[in-house]
Amino acid sequence: MTTGEIRLAIDAMGGDKGASMVIPGLAVALLRCPNLVFELFGDRAALEAEVAKHPTLKDRVTIHHTDVSVPMDAKPSQALRMGRRVSSMWQALESVKSGTSAATVSAGNTGALMAMAKFCLRGMPGVDRPALAAIWPTIRGESIVLDVGASIGHDTDNLVAHALLGAAMSRAVFGIDKPKVGLLNVGEEEVKGLEEVREAGAILRAGTFPHMRYEGFVEGDDIGKGAVDVVVAEGFSGNIALKTAEGTARQLAEYLRMSIGRTLRARIGYVLAKPAFARLRDKMDPRKINGAVFLGLNGLVIKSHGGTDEYGFASAVELAHDMVRNDLQARITSDLAALTESKELANAG
Structure with a gap:
């Protein structure tokens, strides 16, 4: 079980309401899980204005500015073309890929998130x-x-x-x-x-x-x-x-x-x-x-409903917290390795 701080990458511009829903959701989640730390990706001015309303977040967030957010109605292929490497969604995924964050949480476009996650993080061996x-x-x-x-x-x-x-x-x-x-x-x-x-x-x-x-x-x-x-x-x-x-x-x-x-x-x-x-x-x-949860990737990705409120987004953040704390990725890696080994033994026999 993972102990200590758990750092999550947040696509802060995702969802129907963007930062005005995401940031209050983080404040709610922090009350329930005080060991959380957040890497926020989105428009700096909008994020700073929302974070200022929640003093508990002041020392628990780092803001990374980007002008680009993926529209909720964008097709996956379109999102990849316009948002690869520059959008708040992609940069949140990159934070997990680099090891800076333990998981990504986004309320953004589901198809775009799936496409970007597969492209950025790739599938685990055996998946x-x-x-x-x-x-x-x-x-x-x-x-x-x-x-x-x-x-x-x-x-x-x-x-x-x-x-x-x-x-x-x-x-x-x-x-x-x-x-x-x-x-x-x-x-x-x-x-x-x-x-x-x-x-x-x-x-x-x-x-x-x-x-x-x-x-x-x-x-x-x-x-x-x-x-x-x-x-x-x-x-x-x-x-x-x-x-x-x-x-x-x-x-x-x-x-x-x-x-x-x-x-x-x-x-x-x-x-x-x-x-x-x-x-x-x-x-x-x-x-x-x-x-x-997108399972089977080389990194944890949690998709929140785009139309939820701050309490719903907090639940998605808490789910990410629980999966990191309980080493979900390590469990999956071990189980998939055992499956591969059993297949190899069966083929050898």
Whole structure:
């Protein structure tokens, strides 16, 4: 476990509101994690004005000026052309590559961040395609779901590697010694699903993985049940599952709002049940689980939702803090090396 100061690189111009959301978020995160130090990348005048509003940040930030920020609607290829080496997003990633910072946090354009991170940091040995991992609220607590959209079209080896990545993140973030891992499929039977998923399942069943326990195939409704600690999905299906869950949550909230105000009896019932509704709202608050992680790169990159507020951004910063403190990258490196060794032994045999 890493102790002492943890230095994070912050793309301070990312997100819908830029520095006016990012800087207050850092102040909130610093209250919860006092050992944080920040390297800020963005417009110096805007950053200095925001930092001045939060005295606790005065001695905890270093500002690096750049005039360029990546637009939220920029295409990845466009962002690479215009923002490579000069944008706040790229420079934050370079801070991790150089070893100055332990992780990057950005609320900027997701596609641009993925493209720049892959180009700047490169993939770890054994990882052909990095994965975007999200923390998912469940009936039993929280699970990790990956890939939720970093790339489309994973092959068998990608799915097996992502199982190890997700298990390593579960160990680092949730402290689970041997996380339960499942592959998202259209059914639990071994004969169902895409060939790549079936083949990955066979490898995970037959292999020896000391830091995870493979549970087999899981279906979409198993995610919310918390049937496993880690759900491994192909990027296309994982992204659809994530967006469907977000949309369903908003739909149910709107149904509830409409029902509460429909009759006097309903309004009275709401008053009586207000504490229960408050607990539900707290449980479903997306700001508490804000922050998805690009796994499989030679450096930690955390993507905050662009439309979040300072409390949501603070959650993404705290996630970065926890993963650095619990040596996520070292865990992943060890697990991938073991996977490579097992493949070499199998081929030699």
